Amino acid sequence: MSRRSLFAMIGTVAGGAVMLEAMSRLAYAGESGFNGPIELSQDSKGASVLILGAGLAGMCAAYELRKAGYKVQVLEYNDRPGGRNWSLYGGDTYTELGGFKQEVRFDKGLYFNPGPWRLPHHHYAVLHYCKLLNVALEPFIQTNYAAYVHSTKAFGGKPKRYREVQADFDGHVAELLAKSTQQGKLDQAVTREDREVLLEAMREWGALDKNYEYKKGVLASERRGWDSDPGGGLTSMPTPSEPMAMSDLLKSGLWGAISAGQIYEFQQMIFQPVGGMGMIGKAFGRELDGLIHYNAKVIDIHQDDHGVVATFQDAKAGGAPQQAKADWCVCTIPATILGQTPINVGAPMKSAIDALYYDASVKVGLQFKRRFWEQDDAIYGGISFTDQPNAMIGYPSTDYFSSGKGVLLGAYTFGPSAFEFAAMSPEERISKALEYGANIHPQYRTEFETGAAVAWHRVPWTLGCAGHWTEELRDQHYDNLCAIDGRIVLAGEHASRLPAWQEGALLSSLDAIRRLHQRVQAS
Amino acid sequence: MSRRSLFAMIGTVAGGAVMLEAMSRLAYAGESGFNGPIELSQDSKGASVLILGAGLAGMCAAYELRKAGYKVQVLEYNDRPGGRNWSLYGGDTYTELGGFKQEVRFDKGLYFNPGPWRLPHHHYAVLHYCKLLNVALEPFIQTNYAAYVHSTKAFGGKPKRYREVQADFDGHVAELLAKSTQQGKLDQAVTREDREVLLEAMREWGALDKNYEYKKGVLASERRGWDSDPGGGLTSMPTPSEPMAMSDLLKSGLWGAISAGQIYEFQQMIFQPVGGMGMIGKAFGRELDGLIHYNAKVIDIHQDDHGVVATFQDAKAGGAPQQAKADWCVCTIPATILGQTPINVGAPMKSAIDALYYDASVKVGLQFKRRFWEQDDAIYGGISFTDQPNAMIGYPSTDYFSSGKGVLLGAYTFGPSAFEFAAMSPEERISKALEYGANIHPQYRTEFETGAAVAWHRVPWTLGCAGHWTEELRDQHYDNLCAIDGRIVLAGEHASRLPAWQEGALLSSLDAIRRLHQRVQAS
Known part of the structure; x- marks a missing residue:
């Protein structure tokens, strides 16, 4: 585990110690x-x-x-x-170390970025050159509250929506801290003066009720979503949803996913070139x-x-x-x-x-006949996280609401699972990504068309990711x-x-x- | 205060009780x-x-x-x-109750939405009709970590970045709860089994160090940003930034802004019609x-x-x-x-x-000669919040990186301040929005060109907002x-x-x- 990189670990559900380690290791990412613009005078x-x-x-x-x-x-x-600034399109071929040759069969207009896929808004140099070179940019969506967080070991393997995990984590943390505060247990750490503001802050931030409790009701549902939806006219009464118990949430490890968007490089806004990262190269x-x-x-x-x-x-x-x-x-x-x-x-x-x-990393791109993640799940862009070896599913931050096909990032993994993926043929990698993904999106089984897989340790000109x-x-x-x-x-x-x-x-x-x-x- | 609506209050820095009240009142928003699609049979x-x-x-x-x-x-x-589905473009005229007539002078391609401006991804009916009627949609950015949170009463009136407030709030809350947990003060609320996971979760989520402290260093800077930035080659050493003290943060009220994006209607993804909300009408x-x-x-x-x-x-x-x-x-x-x-x-x-x-609400649109919020402040879309009567500044979620002009939402306010704004002439509203905004963006003073202001209680065909x-x-x-x-x-x-x-x-x-x-x- 210790070799896994930040880029995979942050936001996965594998647990916190790994993330801490990853953050310490990267140290100065920022x-x-x-x-x-550079000026080379004289x-x-x-x-x-x-x-x-x-x-x-x-x-x-x-x-x-x-x-x-x-x-x-x-x-x-x-x-x-371009080098690692690279997008694969239909008609491209790519031969990796070991001789496996892939002929990419994505439909026209669709692509997959085997390498970088994000341009944080504070990466001024890359944004400068995009502007200079007329590379059109569009928002890349990192955090999507409708996306899934999934652990094979929790909640019967049924994925939760990001919003449920986020809301319940905040709510329970707020309730615990509010209780401590009310019972005078923070008296050493918090002044009497700050105490009331802290309670108010916990109530607002955590969506607590008047008794400082986070529980089933309007307030919690306004964060985590409803069981049945409010509407218009006379058929509009909603029913609140039931929060996860804190103990279940803690044991699930799903809370590991909600810090992802808080990391400097993953904070909104993020951009991507229209048509694929390779447009910069x-x-x-x-x-x-x-x-x-x-x-x-x-x-x-x-x-x-x-x-x-x-x-x-x-x-x-x-x-x-x-x-x-x-x-x-x-x-x-x-x-x-x-x-x-x-x-x-x-x-x-x-x-x-x-x-x-160099780090090991594997990415798999998967083309599907229709954008079921949008049409069936209301997920437009963003990332679902899983404890399976594929680590995540990235949804395209472009062509929203299109009636056509779409290409998902079906796996983006570092460390041991990247080495496992790299040891397979590209076809096997795709097959594994489909197997894991179907546990989150059963539509994978009927909608899949074609894929491409890049294992960076087999890329002849880098022999690794970074x-x-x-x-x-x-x-x-x-x-x-x-x-x-x-x-x-x-x-x-x-x-x-x-x-x-x-x-x-x-x-x-x-x-x-x-x-x-x-x-x-x-x- | 009690009459203010959720739509203004959530995310302002006015404090928590109001938000709670607003949420309770709206009750079934979701x-x-x-x-x-509806099927009217027979x-x-x-x-x-x-x-x-x-x-x-x-x-x-x-x-x-x-x-x-x-x-x-x-x-x-x-x-x-369209009714309240309405965008104002250059060449439009609008006469409000009281006789004030505005001739809108925005440049071609720029607009301002006096009414609704957001389409949450779970508002299925409106998305259905957009698709049906070929209304092109693009992402609307609600939360931007580079945007400002501002209180005239805190930090010398100097705005903070959203990321600083978010990181410091999470960090301090995590540290307080971790301390309580370590000192056995949560033993009634948290089982021994969950205790270790809770500590791990606090450390990861709050960016705490090994001693469960949130303080100046790499971990905190990876959330709240750096004082000086890391780079490449030999001139690349960054310096960490100093977190706000919890007591200062609590007193500032700025924490009131970080819940905005957690509210169901404001959770990513959100969309807007390309060219203005009025495109649907x-x-x-x-x-x-x-x-x-x-x-x-x-x-x-x-x-x-x-x-x-x-x-x-x-x-x-x-x-x-x-x-x-x-x-x-x-x-x-x-x-x-x-x-x-x-x-x-x-x-x-x-x-x-x-x-x-009907609620009172006022919106002011301001055209500037250049997109200084992008060029000078790296703010691409999203919202800055302030405790001033203009309540917020909304940055355009479109035309990013354009070298041309841009229109900001310079005020979006409900309740008492909406009535104050409504009592002014449109010119005075614009003037006030400029005065408040300049406390966050001094560039207002030199870059402003023209504006438009709609006070919903003076709209002849609604006499109120909603x-x-x-x-x-x-x-x-x-x-x-x-x-x-x-x-x-x-x-x-x-x-x-x-x-x-x-x-x-x-x-x-x-x-x-x-x-x-x-x-x-x-x-």
């Missing part, structure tokens, strides 16, 4: 350090920069360095820009048209006093090695790959590259990873304190080229 | 009783129905009765369909083209054994009274107006009409208001248990015509 001195990798970090570097007058070229392993790619050499597999990186030489092969055809040369190099190749690539950097950077390992920093690793290696080594500087989400976020990749890149530019000025 | 028997009012209730009745074979005509006071109006007689001011309603006759005048030109006749009548005229219109119904219905009074039911009024009059009286049945939000909601108007209408249809079948 608001972006972007302070407006002169590039005619210098050239070789950029390895056309993910967001590499393309950001290429864009800004070109603008500052540098001669720029980019080598990219894939036949497309595509826009950057268009902007850098002609600068990116695709299908270039870097097999050696060598620097000396005069410059940097990258040797590469055609990633598909193989053949004779070619070389690209420049005065300087911004290398955004993931540490997993870079650690296997000969590169003559000093021991501190080399140790840092070797020390960093850099996994512990506090110890950071103390020992982070500065060495980021420092300029001769003529080479590294960039990417792994060289940031916003790991796994595109914002981290961009901020890392901006910091790297700012320092590189200073070095050029000084040289 | 999920829609819509169970799929035969209309060639009967005709006169519908008074082309708001949503009236037009829904017209649409469904026509479909069932009835001869339908609609009389409407205004020169447009317009779509209904198009659908009923030729059936609606606009500018028809009803001055008398008379029924006898053979049918119903409505006498009306041209609302603008006056002139000779005209008459409209039918076998039956669905009257959706607000009780405020109907109470002043001669109508020969029995004492029970007449008493009900006379007994119901029917105000107390429990006592409901017990005494509700059934009498809704019962068919001879050949007349009333419909509208006032004849529902979802007062002030469009869903209530539609459900009331559907219930009314269902009963009317039965009566026709039986006659």
